Amino acid sequence: MKDFAGSILGKVLLALLVFFLALGTLVPLTVLVTYYLKLGGVSADPQDWSAFGSVMSGSFTLLAAASTTATFLLLIWQKKDADKVVAKQMAAMQFEQYVKHRSLFKETLEDLERKFGSVFIFRDRGQLYRYFFPRNSAFEMNYNGGSYCEALIDSLQNVLDTGITLVRCKDLEHAKEFGWAFLRLNEQLGISWLQAEREGDVRVYEGHISYRGNKKTGLNLFNISSDLARSEELMITLLEFSGRENLYYTVTRQISSMERLREHLYNVVLEEDQASITFYSESDNRLRAFYELYNYCKHTARENERFFEPLYEYLEKILSGGGGEWSLSSAEQVKEVIEHSRNLVREIQLTLGIELGAAFDYRQGGVEFQEVDIKISKLST
Numbered sequence: 342m343k344d345f346a347g348s349i350l351g352k353v354l355l356a357l358l359v360f361f362l363a364l365g366t367l368v369p370l371t372v373l374v375t376y377y378l379k380l381g382g383v384s385a386d387p388q389d390w391s392a393f394g395s396v397m398s399g400s401f402t403l404l405a406a407a408s409t410t411a412t413f414l415l416l417i418w419q420k421k422d423a424d425k426v427v428a429k430q431m432a433a434m435q436f437e438q439y440v441k442h443r444s445l446f447k448e449t450l451e452d453l454e455r456k457f458g459s460v461f462i463f464r465d466r467g468q469l470y471r472y473f474f475p476r477n478s479a480f481e482m483n484y485n486g487g488s489y490c491e492a493l494i495d496s497l498q499n500v501l502d503t504g505i506t507l508v509r510c511k512d513l514e515h516a517k518e519f520g521w522a523f524l525r526l527n528e529q530l531g532i533s534w535l536q537a538e539r540e541g542d543v544r545v546y547e548g549h550i551s552y553r554g555n556k557k558t559g560l561n562l563f564n565i566s567s568d569l570a571r572s573e574e575l576m577i578t579l580l581e582f583s584g585r586e587n588l589y590y591t592v593t594r595q596i597s598s599m600e601r602l603r604e605h606l607y608n609v610v611l612e613e614d615q616a617s618i619t620f621y622s623e624s625d626n627r628l629r630a631f632y633e634l635y636n637y638c639k640h641t642a643r644e645n646e647r648f649f650e651p652l653y654e655y656l657e658k659i660l661s662g663g664g665g666e667w668s669l670s671s672a673e674q675v676k677e678v679i680e681h682s683r684n685l686v687r688e689i690q691l692t693l694g695i696e697l698g699a700a701f702d703y704r705q706g707g708v709e710f711q712e713v714d715i716k717i718s719k720l721s722t
Contacts, residue, residue: 436479443477446470449582457571460536461559469531473583486583494588496526497576500569504596511605517618519606520545524558526572530579534559539666541628542621543606555619562607562620562628563665566599600661607632627669630719634682635660637716641709648709652685675720682717686710 447466454462463469470477472489503519520543534557541562544555560568573589580586596602610618611629622628638653647653659665659678668674690710 435482438482439477439479442474442482442484443467443470446473446582449578453575453578461532461534464531464533466531473579484584486580486585490580490583490585490588493526493529493576493579494591496522496529497572498592498594500526500572501592501594501596504569504602505594507605508596508598508602511609513609513613513615513618516606516609517545520558520560520618523560523568523572524556527559530575532559538621540620540622540669541666543610544619544621546617546619561666562603563660565603565606566661569596603660623670624722626722627675627720630716630722631656631659631669634713634716634720637713641713649686649689649713651689652682652713655681655685672721679717679720682720683714686713686717 447470450463450466450469473486474483475487475489476483500519500522503515503522507515507519523543524545538557539561541564543558543560543562545558547553547556559572577586577589580589607620607628610620611632620628635653635656638647638649638656641648659668668678
């Protein structure tokens with residue numbers, strides 16, 4: 342109210358209001374005084390009263406017109422002031438909505454961090470909010486995410502496409518593309534890893550002089566399925582928050598065989614003498630020895646059946662059950678794997694001896710037993 346009254350328009354309206362009120366009051370008063378001075382006191386003649394009424398009707402008509410004009414100006418004044426108050430209230434509400442929306446977005450990111458065991462954080466939550474909602478500010482709100490959502494979906498599709506290519510063709514370049522695609526997706530999400538490197542973590546080498554060194558992709562050889570599922574869940578949660586969840590359903594291709602993807606990734610990384618894509622390992626030979634044992638048990642057959650089926654199942658559980666990085670994380674854990682593997686081999690030998698009606702000595706039970714014992718022993722090197 343004070344701001345409007347102090348403005349030029351407010352001062353003009355106030356002056357007009359005073360002018361019309363004064364005019365509407367002074368004119369009838371002037372007529373009455375003049376009539377009294379010229380014609381004397383109260384008359385008893387009806388014609389005088391008729392003439393007096395005619396004079397006063399014009400005066401009061403002017404008074405009514407002045408009052409109406411003054412009232413109109415007063416309403417304009419009040420409306421201008423009310424509009425300004427409403428505008429301030431709307432601005433305050435807009436700012437409150439903006440602050441609340443940003444806060445809910447950050448809470449969603451924190452919930453996702455906790456859901457996955459706090460192994461990572463979103464580096465700059467405020468910046469990520471601006472990526473998703475570039476037009477939002479204290480003066481404008483839009484609850485639908487922008488073009489950044491499409492870019493994320495493209496990155497997710499690229500991860501799946503490169504994974505599918507690696508399943509179809511065991512090639513080092515395809516393995517590198519898969520690792521880099523996964524790294525780029527996590528970088529777009531602004532993820533920094535808090536978890537220490539684990540056995541089987543996939544790393545790609547960055548050769549740029551400013552960033553030279555191995556980069557953690559967020560992918561682990563023993564947890565490829567769960568790592569992909571984590572990325573997809575992060576994606577769908579953030580897309581739902583930004584009202585663009587329909588984009589997720591445009592992803593049309595899925596990896597058909599996680600086992601083959603894992604096998605091809607392992608083989609090309611360890612078989613090639615290169616450093617562009619590597620696995621983290623406490624021991625250079627541990628992963629190699631584990632996979633040699635796994636493949637030997639997988640492919641050694643007799644009468645169309647796996648000869649070391651129980652041992653193969655045990656190793657498969659380590660490899661694809663989501664705990665392989667822990668089972669090979671230290672010498673103590675590897676020792677447990679070795680002991681359990683040898684126990685399974687003894688059980689297989691005893692079972693075979695019973696079936697054939699003969700007892701087999703563990704160290705002299707045939708080529709297969711000698712070979713598997715050698716490969717089990719390599720785990721400790």
